[in-house]
Amino acid sequence: MTIPFRDTITVRKGEELNREVLEKFIHESIEDAPPGDLEIEQFGAGQSNLTYLVRIGEWEAVLRRPPHGPVAQKAHDMGREYTILSNLHPLFPTAPKPYIYSDDTSIIGSPFFIMERRKGIVLDKEFPAHVPYQPELGKQISEIMVDKLVELHQVDYMKTELLKISRPDGFMERQVGGWIKRYENAKTEEVPGVNELTLWMQKNIPVSPKPTIIQYDYKLNNAMFSEDFREMAGLFDWEMATIGDPLADVGVALCYWADVADFKELRNELGNGAITAKEGFFTREDFLERYAKKSGRDVSNIHFYVTFSYFKLAVISQQIYFRYYKGQTNDERFSRMNQTAANLIEFALLSTRGL
Structure with a gap:
């Protein structure tokens, strides 16, 4: 039996998103998103930008935003990354498809973009327990x-x-x-x-x-x-x-x-x-x-x-x-x-x- 590989964690304290406001934005802005309640988890491995799993029923996507606090000039530019993915995905499908970018800081407190959710295995410090290494x-x-x-x-x-x-x-x-x-x-x-x-x-x-x-x-x-x-x-x-x-x-x-x-x-x-x-x-x-x-x-x-x-x-x-x-x-x-x-x-x- 294959053991599911969990790549998300409960959102870290101080890095929460405004669920109600974000849910409203997703329903109004992303056509594929179904009606229903928004669930939010966090991808825990990153040390720079903050990345979240957003889920409504069976529909899933990924949200990226800059870290909290002041950041280095020209760093953590969500609009730029969204533009890169928009141009690159059609020619290099390994790059995920972006859905939408917003610079409205009233939604989650910073600019952000939402992209498609990919599923698979990310290798960080070790192989998942269910993978026999050879x-x-x-x-x-x-x-x-x-x-x-x-x-x-x-x-x-x-x-x-x-x-x-x-x-x-x-x-x-x-x-x-x-x-x-x-x-x-x-x-x-x-x-x-x-x-x-x-x-x-x-x-x-x-x-x-x-x-x-x-x-x-x-x-x-x-x-x-x-x-x-x-x-x-x-x-x-x-x-x-x-x-x-x-x-x-x-x-x-x-x-x-x-x-x-x-x-x-x-x-x-x-x-x-x-x-x-x-x-x-x-x-x-x-x-x-x-x-x-x-x-x-x-x-x-x-x-x-x-x-x-x-x-x-x-x-x-x-x-x-x-x-x-x-x-x-x-x-x-x-x-x-x-x-x-x-x-x-x-x-x-x-x-x-x-x-």
């Missing part, structure tokens, strides 16, 4: 992860309107400068090696290949798999997607993709690293080799992109900690994110030295 499964999942990234990078962005919200020219230069500035804005303490790292990145920006659509947060726990793990049933968290350097996307994927050769501290910081380090999963080298073969791209400068991705992840961790430090969230999961940021900066420095 090394062949790790290889199968690894191949899907690489092939789906190649597929995304093959989507013709000229068939979308994403150029209206993207600037592919000078992408990496802006990224390096922008993320350094974000770090400075969220800094709460001095961390050894930051200046050395940022100078290295500024001096070593490579020439980018032809731009593509990039997801820019491509990792295992943003993907959903079918119950038999033969296909990717959904890919989520499109907040940072844009048209840019495809190798930046690969760098992010490799940054999150821990393998068996990694030291314990790095695997711990990568969260789902314990999964990709299992026997059967690709090593980073395997991942990169398959991507290069399938995409035909030169990956000889990937060293820079992985280093930058560690730094980018450090900045995101520091931004999350900054909200906790300023009392804008009481979520205890965030109380040590400054140490996570410092560790990732250390890993980035080791990466610049080829370690």
